[in-house]
Amino acid sequence: MTDTIAVLTGASRGLGAGLARGLLRKGTRLITLARRPDAELQSLAAQHGVELEQIEVDLSDLQAAGEVAERVCASLPRDAKRYLLINNAGTVEPVASAAKLTDGAAINAAFTLNVSAVILLTARFVAAVQDLAADRRVLNISSGAGRNPNAGWGVYCATKAALDMYTRVLKLEQGNSGVRTVSLAPGIVDTGMQETIRASDPENFPALAKFQEYHATGKLAAPADVAARILAYLDRDDFGNTEIDDIRNYN
Template sequence: MSLSTYAIVTGASRGLGLALAQGLLQAGARVLTLSRGHNAELQAQAEQAGWSLQQIQVDLADAAAAQRCAAQLADSLPRDAQRYLLINNAGTVDPVRAAAGLDDAAAIGAAFGLNVGSVMLLSAAFLRATSGLEAERRVVNISSGAGRNPVPGWAVYCAAKAAVDRYTQVAAAENPDVRFASLAPGVIDTAMQVHIRDSDPTDFPGLARFVDMHSSGQLAAPAAVAAKILRYVGRDDFGTTIIDDIRNYD
């Protein structure tokens, strides 16, 4: 990267988040990851290559834990980078149920806590901690086409990602000196997709489409999508379109 970068990536122990963290480290960024799991392989790679990596284990679906983590982030952020980057990637598609079956308040609350609440808490801490610094500030909220189009069985996920889109617009309007994008990444070959393919077709009528996409090789590789996202994040026009889709870019 041309600028000295400090990056925070959530949900980085696997899938797209892991690929984003690896791409940032390889480009010379200092990286902090926030995930439920510790990725020992990534840590070993970082130590061998001399990369600057800190991993914090936290369940961002737990509101109290997410708030504590946000406060820790605000207190420990270094002050010497030229670019600060926050990528809110962590998310869940659960609970997968038809609207009439959404009767588990705890599951609904945990999903919104992870998909929406943690985005707000971490973004607030990021904005406060970087306020007044002579540096670029950029925020990527990983959204989904499900937030922009109804998907039967995914009422909670669709609603949460729609909330992320609108929140990102508000945050951008309030902070004109910060670049924001709520970015749909497309359909990626991750553990979430495995979980989706294990859904009950009674709860998720669109199951066959995702099974077909997997069997026909239409799922994008996490590393390829991460590379596209990181190229876009570094562009001068990043954030010009706030509600965006990485498939619009090379």
């Protein structure tokens, strides 16, 4: 019998790639949703004897997100001891001052990826595992940007704030006996998103120099290290007691 079934979004690079590798544990079946497959991950899974299914999907496409959510969750085995959903995929774009946020398609894509896809996938996941006698957990990768405003990040801050509130509602609905859920800020991680941030126009993102300094002085955390800490957090017995959290609160 499979001990753990884990569904992970945004698994092809950065923090998601670190989480995917950390989930390659004996007894785990890992399902990843990403824009591109990871050949190295497939090889590592074979070496660890882990069943891996990689699904190529653009979760910023609302129809595609809904279809893959339904398909993945409808096919989940029902005899595992633990079920995990890690909503990690996200984007910081578009980066612009409030007066310049006029690209409706970019705004819509960001909200779809950062919020709507999470809601769709979580809804299907919760429905699929609702009546199972198993440990069921949802981890939403949020950001301090959802709790503290940053000039130029009107869309990013808004999506992460929405994600935090959605998580609070889910916890309220599920209570203490249902699916446990947390919206977790991972800190400042050395990922492709940080590269995007550092390439921002300083007119659109006044805090640019601060983020460039983080990189230049080695203050960005390594994705693999943060992933390990997040997975340890996910394993905690008190997971879900605090639904809005930050990995930097833990050693």
